[in-house]
Amino acid sequence: MNRKRTPRVDTLEAVANVLRAYRELFEGNLIKALYYVDKALELEPDFYLALFLKGLALSAKGEIKEAITTFEELLSYESKNPITWVFVGQLYGMSGNCDEALKCYNKALGIENRFLSAFLLKTICLEFLGEYDELLKCYNEVLTYTPNFVPMWVKKAEILRKLGRYEDALLCLNRALELKPHDKNALYLKGVLLKRMGKFREALECFKKLIDELNVKWIDAIRHAVSLMLALDDLKDAERYINIGLEIRKDDVALWYFKGELYERLGKLDEALKCYEKVIELQPHYIKALLSKARIYERQGNIEAAIEYYNKAVENIHKDHGE
Template sequence: MTNNQAKQLYSKGTELLSLGRLQEALNYFREAIDSDPSCIEAHIELGFLLGTLEKYEESIKVFDQALSMEPNFPCFFGKGMALFFLEDYENSLDAFLEAQETGENEDLWYYMGSIHLFSGNCESAVNCFEIAISMDEEFIEAWNDGGVAYSILEDDENALVYFREALLIDPDYAPAVYNMGATLVEMGRYEESLPYLDKTLENEPEHFKALFYMGNVLYFTEKEEEAAEYFKKALKIDRNQEELWNYLGYVQFSLGQNHEAVESLNEAIKINKDYEAAYLNLGNVYLDLGKDNLALDCFERVLEISPDNEEALFQKDNLKDEWD
């Protein structure tokens, strides 16, 4: 075939792609490359389309073939994207840095920021997200993920600024709705967090973390019975959460449900044999039940884990004084 025929095949592929007929477009791009292996445009479109279809290894091969002919921004960027979705973040970052040599766009900076975020380099992540936002002020994912990075850096005020900006773009953007609620809970602003947690659970009733946070908010606003119900809902989703069992046990104890509290706290201890807080809470429940020997065992176990625990030392000394 001639070079002109390859271009015709490529053009037909782009037309089919615009109509959403992906598999047909894929075939035309392959035919264009078969007819003219130097058709760089067909390589680029094929590489990105393979990525869209989650055929990432094939996508990388196509971009590598194109790069051997012409090192350019789309090919380095496309290869970086395929590596990113394969969770090969180190090589993905290398490809994005190569792409920067010949160009940039907001997506490049966003995905570089995401790699830094995943690796725990939150300051670099924020810098990348800010550059992406400077190129596109409506880049909602960059606003949200920038807020996540600030949260990890324990800069909750800036995190709220970023989440609010995301919600100004789309008030129903689920990640930012949840993140606003969670951040407000962490800041102790419980009443303010409720509308965001409510909205998250309206849209996703089995959102585990939102259920957990809602239980905490209700407990701290002295609605213990409702708090216990949310903790139980969360445990139906994931029972292997020692912290959640401990919280439930503590709430049950505060409601006078001592036998239920013993069961919950023992579940926490089954999951984590060294869970100091659960032993401490269980000891206090046993004290309330008048089971002093079992309470002492719990406080001694706390002191094995943490010899300086003041509450356990106090309770142990009190029990021993009573027995002397």
């Protein structure tokens, strides 16, 4: 005997299928999850949770366009959920459409103006689009709600640095370091900024703190520290940092060049030549190394070799610039 279908029976069966879909989605069985969610939607086409799970399953499968269509269908029934807008925005972002993603995040923030996830995703879009003035406004708004959010102070400083507003950037970094004195990103960026501002000793202190006190062995931080030590004629520490860096990355061109410069200053010209040769071996078009070799040969009276390397430097000018 066939069981009579009623709206209540359909609703209960749709709920049961959604629960099955949720279980399959949780276990990573995406095709089964989509099967059950479609069964639910056959019974209840405007079932919000079913549409939401379908969007999640499709996005997990990498079917971004279809996932966007599903979430937009959900929004046509219920457009006041900021979480759904954020999901759609992320999908647009994944598809490379930052303009549409930005509209979605603004929709979410129009519903819930302190939705931190929407703010953070919005800042990623604005940075990608190069909308720096708008991005700074967004950072300022977030910081009015979460004034102790250290990563936001650091990101704000990074954008201000890009805009050439070094003093303002420094204020942001100092605020970040007041809140978290050992924040690695803030210390690194402060060192880079102070170096750009010509405050070499202050910059070096930042990198020393990172490398010696906090044991942060970022190769970029080591390069910056070495270049500052050479500029300040701190040759002993420069050699130690170069060796630390080369233990991490034996083929680092910049560190081998710095090592050649160090030996040249110490009068160890043959050792310097070996370092510059290593640079050229790793990067044949490195003009500064070619010129340095030419200079040393000239100092040693080997004019023929000096001319050879001066000529090589001239020949490689365009190659060194990627032309």
